Amino acid sequence: xxxxxxxxxxxxxxxxxxxxxxxxxxxxxxxxxxxxxxxxxxxxxxxxxxxxxxxxxxxxxxxxxxxxxxxxxxxxxxxxxxxxxxxxxxxxxxxxxxxxxxxxxxxxxxxxxxxxxxxxxxxxxxxxxxxxxxxxxxxxxxxxxxxxxxxxxxxxxxxxxxxxxxxxxxxxxxxxxxxxxxxxxxxxxxxxxxxxxxxxxxxxxxxxxxxxxxxxxxxxxxxxxxxxxxxxxxxxxxxxxxxxxxxxxxxxxxxxxxxxxxxxxxxxxxxxxxxxxxxxxxxxxxxxxxxxxxxxxxxxxxxxxxxxxxxxxxxxxxxxxxxxxxxxxxxxxxxxxxxxxxxxxxxxxxxxxxxxxxxxxxxxxxxxxxxxxxxxxxxxxxxxxxxxxxxxxxxxxxxxxxxxxxxxxxxxxxxxxxxxxxxxxxxxxxxxxxxxxxxxxxxxxxxxxxxxxxxxxxxxxxxxxxxxxxxxxxxxxxxxxxxxxxxxxxxxxxxxxxxxxxxxxxxxxx
Numbered sequence: 001x002x003x004x005x006x007x008x009x010x011x012x013x014x015x016x017x018x019x020x021x022x023x024x025x026x027x028x029x030x031x032x033x034x035x036x037x038x039x040x041x042x043x044x045x046x047x048x049x050x051x052x053x054x055x056x057x058x059x060x061x062x063x064x065x066x067x068x069x070x071x072x073x074x075x076x077x078x079x080x081x082x083x084x085x086x087x088x089x090x091x092x093x094x095x096x097x098x099x100x101x102x103x104x105x106x107x108x109x110x111x112x113x114x115x116x117x118x119x120x121x122x123x124x125x126x127x128x129x130x131x132x133x134x135x136x137x138x139x140x141x142x143x144x145x146x147x148x149x150x151x152x153x154x155x156x157x158x159x160x161x162x163x164x165x166x167x168x169x170x171x172x173x174x175x176x177x178x179x180x181x182x183x184x185x186x187x188x189x190x191x192x193x194x195x196x197x198x199x200x201x202x203x204x205x206x207x208x209x210x211x212x213x214x215x216x217x218x219x220x221x222x223x224x225x226x227x228x229x230x231x232x233x234x235x236x237x238x239x240x241x242x243x244x245x246x247x248x249x250x251x252x253x254x255x256x257x258x259x260x261x262x263x264x265x266x267x268x269x270x271x272x273x274x275x276x277x278x279x280x281x282x283x284x285x286x287x288x289x290x291x292x293x294x295x296x297x298x299x300x301x302x303x304x305x306x307x308x309x310x311x312x313x314x315x316x317x318x319x320x321x322x323x324x325x326x327x328x329x330x331x332x333x334x335x336x337x338x339x340x341x342x343x344x345x346x347x348x349x350x351x352x353x354x355x356x357x358x359x360x361x362x363x364x365x366x367x368x369x370x371x372x373x374x375x376x377x378x379x380x381x382x383x384x385x386x387x388x389x390x391x392x393x394x395x396x397x398x399x400x401x402x403x404x405x406x407x408x409x410x411x412x413x414x415x416x417x418x419x420x421x422x423x424x425x426x427x428x429x430x431x432x433x434x435x436x437x438x439x440x441x442x443x444x445x446x447x448x449x450x451x452x453x454x455x456x457x458x459x460x461x462x463x464x465x466x467x468x469x470x471x472x473x474x475x476x477x478x479x480x481x482x483x484x485x486x487x488x489x490x491x492x493x494x495x496x497x498x499x500x501x502x503x504x505x506x507x508x509x510x
Contacts (some may be wrong), residue, residue: 003050010014010045011038013034013106018467031300042265043085044066051299060104068233073230074391076227076230078154082110086104086105087104088103104185116221117216117218118131127261129260136265136268136272138225140269142227148204149206153200167296170295170302174316182320182323182324186327197283199456206239209242212238217230239279239446244288247285250262251322260353260393262361263288263360267360270363271369271373276406282360283357291320294319298312298313300329301316310450333356333438334408334414334438337380337427339447340452342454343472344455345491346415351496352500352506357413362415363412365417366417371387371397379463404432409436420442420444420481430442441503442483444487445487445489446488487500
């Protein structure tokens with residue numbers, strides 16, 4: 001895999017004198033790159049490798065790859081990416097610039113603290129729903145600006161599967177039968193969902209994306225999420241359905257057992273991007289991302305010895321197992337969460353959504369966010385009173401019912417979160433489940449009126465515009481469904497969550 005000796009270049013970049021600094025240079029190594037942290041700058045060197053999915057075998061190829069990396073990443077992180085620096089050799093002396101034979105190239109970046117990279121924040125337990133929601137919007141914005149690529153949806157996935165299979169064969173971690181078995185499972189599931197893949201390709205959902213969108217390639221820069229280190233070495237790997245791009249992040253969070261955050265970032269991305277028709281493909285996409293991670297780690301283990309190699313092989317198997325567990329396991333089911341304003345519907349819906357089957361869990365359709373989308377505003381932008389007239393609300397409920405029906409038909413579990421204080425609206429959502437012939441559960445969240453009022457008066461800004469006056473009108477109607485499961489939310493969120501997942505027969509550990 002390593003086809004050229006770069007030891008002199010590495011020594012040059014590891015020397016503080018190269019940058020005119022006194023402190024030691026910090027070096028970070030990945031399977032295809034080496035990053036040198038010097039002062040307030042970072043310099044990224046491509047390894048001289050030749051792999052099925054990446055070729056950096058000559059100085060010229062590496063130089064072109066650096067130019068491309070700078071150009072692509074400058075779009076999403078202009079504050080971080082500064083330019084490209086060539087390394088020249090004049091006799092036995094190496095220097096930055098073109099004073100001699102150019103033997104290598106690096107990408108120059110603004111150095112940011114490793115503690116701000118999201119994988120490090122995940123280890124410290126610092127990732128929050130608020131960060132994930134902003135990140136979802138950031139990714140949706142990046143995808144919206146990317147240009148569609150004309151290609152077939154099934155053909156696009158076949159190309160990924162071919163690269164995957166070749167990647168698995170680069171190591172001895174998995175047997176041929178294991179590789180074939182996983183590939184066959186992907187091929188079977190692909191045939192089952194072929195119509196959705198082709199529909200999305202025709203709609204322009206396949207674009208030149210980031211391609212490597214996991215937590216290690218996202219940081220907080222000036223307090224905002226920034227995407228960096230996109231795939232620059234293989235356009236085929238990065239030309240994918242936008243939801244497959246998102247799926248790497250969701251898979252990373254799910255594998256780290258941050259399932260609630262994985263579900264939230266997916267749901268909020270879909271809200272921002274209007275990509276709901278592809279939600280049923282996400283278990284497949286997430287499984288495919290897990291398989292990619294499995295073969296990359298397996299390949300890396302071949303260059304290591306003893307315990308480090310064994311650790312890589314063991315980790316590769318956890319991703320392989322995740323991939324196999326996600327193929328063909330999702331079952332459609334409809335749950336409606338109702339209750340007066342302040343009862344905790346959205347909080348609880350988001351808390352239980354990850355417990356529905358495999359990754360990413362259930363699609364959550366929130367009435368507040370649906371209404372804001374109908375008026376074309378951000379979820380936290382207040383709407384005028386006329387946006388809450390009875391006819392507008394009826395349209396919101398009807399829209400949620402239609403969306404839930406389409407998702408259920410495609411095989412996804414769905415949670416619909418709304419007040420549901422009118423019997424007719426409850427009847428309609430129950431009919432959706434009957435029409436599609438899937439299980440239905442209605443949950444009514446209850447709390448004392450004083451508790452509801454206090455929550456509305458003290459809660460942070462959210463998608464809901466409900467006030468105490470709105471709550472008073474709801475309480476006057478006293479329209480509590482007798483056929484739905486009644487649960488109190490006066491206790492803690494964790495206690496309420498446990499009670500609901502138990503009532504629904506879900507996995508309480510997810």
